Amino acid sequence: xxxxxxxxxxxxxxxxxxxQVQASLHTAxxxxxxxxxxxxxxxxxxxxxxxxxxxxNSELARRAFVTRxxxxxxxxxxxxxxxxxxxxxxxxxxxxxxxxxxAGQSTxxxxxxxxxxxxxxxxxxxxxxxxxxxxxxxxxxxxAAIAN
Amino acid sequence: xxxxxxxxxxxxxxxxxxxQVQASLHTAxxxxxxxxxxxxxxxxxxxxxxxxxxxxNSELARRAFVTRxxxxxxxxxxxxxxxxxxxxxxxxxxxxxxxxxxAGQSTxxxxxxxxxxxxxxxxxxxxxxxxxxxxxxxxxxxxAAIAN
DNA sequence: TGCTCCATGTCAATATTCTGACATACTCCT
DNA sequence: AGGAGTATGTCAGAATATTGACATGGAGCA
Numbered sequence: 592x593x594x595x596x597x598x599x600x601x602x603x604x605x606x607x608x609x610x611q612v613q614a615s616l617h618t619a620x621x622x623x624x625x626x627x628x629x630x631x632x633x634x635x636x637x638x639x640x641x642x643x644x645x646x647x648n649s650e651l652a653r654r655a656f657v658t659r660x661x662x663x664x665x666x667x668x669x670x671x672x673x674x675x676x677x678x679x680x681x682x683x684x685x686x687x688x689x690x691x692x693x694a695g696q697s698t699x700x701x702x703x704x705x706x707x708x709x710x711x712x713x714x715x716x717x718x719x720x721x722x723x724x725x726x727x728x729x730x731x732x733x734x735a736a737i738a739n
Numbered sequence: 740x741x742x743x744x745x746x747x748x749x750x751x752x753x754x755x756x757x758x759q760v761q762a763s764l765h766t767a768x769x770x771x772x773x774x775x776x777x778x779x780x781x782x783x784x785x786x787x788x789x790x791x792x793x794x795x796n797s798e799l800a801r802r803a804f805v806t807r808x809x810x811x812x813x814x815x816x817x818x819x820x821x822x823x824x825x826x827x828x829x830x831x832x833x834x835x836x837x838x839x840x841x842a843g844q845s846t847x848x849x850x851x852x853x854x855x856x857x858x859x860x861x862x863x864x865x866x867x868x869x870x871x872x873x874x875x876x877x878x879x880x881x882x883a884a885i886a887n
Numbered sequence: 888t889g890c891t892c893c894a895t896g897t898c899a900a901t902a903t904t905c906t907g908a909c910a911t912a913c914t915c916c917t
Numbered sequence: 918a919g920g921a922g923t924a925t926g927t928c929a930g931a932a933t934a935t936t937g938a939c940a941t942g943g944a945g946c947a
Contacts, residue, residue, distance in 0.1 A: 601790060601802075605870055606764050606858045608877040613761045614804040615884035616754050632933090642748065649895055656762040661934050663897070685895040685942055710754045716879040722753055725876050729756040731864040736763040780903090797925055809904055811927070833912055833925040 616713055623705040627698065632657065634706065636665050637699040640675060640691050647686035674698055764861055771853040775846065780805065782854065784813050785847040788823060788839050795834035822846055 601607045620631050629637070635655045639646060646654070652662035666689065669675050674695035677687045691699065714722050750756060768779050777785075783803045787794060794802070800810035814837065817823050822843035825835045839847065862870050 601786070602878060603874075604858065605862055605874045605877070606768075606854075608874050608881060609757070609761055609764065610804060611881045612877050612884070613757055615881060616757065619884070620754075630933090647895075648897095656758065658935060659896075660898090660936090664933080681895085681942080683943085687896075706754075710752065713884055714753055714880055716883045717876055721876060725873065726751075726753045726756050728865055728869060728873050729753070729760050730750060732862055733756060733759040733763060735864045736760070736767070736861055778903095795925075796927095806905060807926075808906090808928090812903080829912085829925085831913080835926075 612713070616710070619709045619713060620706055623709055624702060627702050627705070629698070629702055630665075632661070632665050633669060634702050636662065636669060637674065637691065637695060638703065638706075640689060641696065641699045641703070644690050645688040647688060649686070651689070669695070760861070764858070767857045767861060768854055771857055772850060775850055775853070777846070777850055778813075780809070780813050781817055782850050784810065784817060785822065785839065785843060786851065786854075788837055789844065789847045789851070792838050793836040795836060797834070799837070817843070 617631060620634070624631060624634050632655065636651055639651055639654050648662055648666055649659050651666070652659045655662060666675070666677070670677060672694075673692055675689055675691050677689050681687055714725075717725060765779060768782070772779060772782050780803065784799055787799055787802050796810055796814055797807050799814070800807045803810060814823070814825070818825060820842075821840055823837055823839050825837050829835055862873075865873065
């Protein structure tokens with residue numbers, strides 16, 4: 592339809608390529624999570640809780656890169672489905688530490704396997720060493736951005 | 740608040756770090772684009788049109804990683820603001836080739852400078868060679884994902 | 888103690904995006 | 918010529934996320 596530009600293309604921009612890969616990952620994750628009845632956001636929440644039991648809503652939101660309000664909805668729906676549990680009132684401050692139920696842990700295990708396969712597939716063009724280097728380079732940028 | 744885990748952390752996942760950097764980039768872009776009255780999606784649209792004049796709505800949507808319907812709204816608002824122009828009826832098929840107006844080109848130039856600076860800042864922890872390598876590695880994954 | 892400042896959870900309203908659907912226009916193939 | 922298949926633009930509804938706001942609980946400090 593359009594002639595392929597050889598120069599001045601957006602592929603020259605690291606940001607654009609980054610977005611491209613991230614979009615591919617999101618789509619692929621959505622496809623494998625849908626059969627499990629999970630959205631990507633819900634999976635992210637479960638995965639975070641699996642690795643860091645007791646995280647509060649706000650903390651989950653930060654680590655999943657959404658607002659507190661969005662994460663709040665995610666938590667409610669997961670709680671309705673019995674995948675996680677929250678205390679009725681806070682012990683210390685206002686934070687309500689959340690934990691996975693047995694059902695939640697089970698669902699997470701399934702989802703985690705599927706997502707890991709998707710990720711492995713997406714980054715398969717790179718060798719293990721290259722993947723590690725990629726992860727470290729990205730982590731360096733992320734750390735610097737936080738410090739900013 | 741929580742003790743820092745040394746192992747089994749999500750930072751071991753390339754996908755998570757990828758999302759982290761992408762979120763940082765999106766936030767930073769939003770901050771510099773807001774004073775110009777642009778959203779990230781609107782900027783992406785302008786940038787694409789600047790590099791590929793005459794792209795259709797559907798084509799823009801694909802390259803910006805959103806649906807046709809979402810891009811349609813973006814185009815309308817930008818057209819209302821006089822930043823771009825679309826023919827009233829299609830010449831060939833149904834596709835309406837879009838082009839930037841003078842005002843659109845001007846706005847794009849401002850935005851482009853700002854975004855370029857943001858990107859440069861974000862990836863500053865990496866050397867030029869490392870940035871090029873990062874871009875190539877990501878591009879390899881993206882190409883493989885498309886071929887899928 | 889009293890005051891300020893900050894973090895958290897949550898409500899309401901708005902904005903954005905996606906899903907599903909439909910008509911139109913072209914291409915390809917028979 | 919005609920029919921299947923595909924791509925595009927667009928409408929309507931639902932799902933999702935965000936912004937703005939408020940009350941509560943705790944930490945830090947004079």
